[in-house]
Amino acid sequence: MNVIPFKHLDSVPMAFEAKQENALFLGTIVHKKHNIAQLNGTITGSIFISCDICAEIFENTLNEEVSFYLADGNVHENDRELEIVEIQNSVIDLDELLDSELELIKSDYFCCSNCEGKTLEQEF
Template identity: 35%
Template sequence: MKIAFSKLNNTPYPFKLDLENIVFEGNMVKINPKLVKINATMKGFVYRPCDRCGEELELDIDEELEIFASDGLFKDIQNELSNTIEFFDSQIDLMEIAVSEFEAYLSDYFYCKNCSED
């Protein structure tokens, strides 16, 4: 799902994506001509092996996200890491953002009940 930067303004633009067992939904608001703020939630569940013993576990996901999308190159004035994704075709690809945030969540370590008690 792609949304053109030109369609966005300071009125919240709602969206919702279903990614199998994960729902990515929220709204987007333009905060300046080149920057959009995205407030979203990522909810659902996924099956994943325990990182210690390999037993399959069900992860319940309920994450609040605040992401920025830039129309072109983004220069952080304070030279600090920010949660800004750059797009170079004047469109925000919500599917790309959702998959990226989901993969970032899964990059953490997860342990089953037996292994987390050790």
């Protein structure tokens, strides 16, 4: 398990690292106030994604800046406008965070290089 207990966080950013297949998630988590922490990171490497047009699986290079807040327990109403992920059992599960970020990326529209050629024929 790749986890950081919320109570270990400090005002000094703590580095973390998570990996899934060829994707690498690197960044820091810093305690902001009461039960809120902020995560800043980048996801690099690659993932395999299926083309939305022909369903062919292809490798997609990742270069994503990720920044959001983590809440240990209930989110105070003053903080509700923030993009917040509520954590379970007062621990930050980095593998799970990477997993959900990758799912989010995969839910975007993707087409393979073959299909890009079909939709942008005037450039060829």
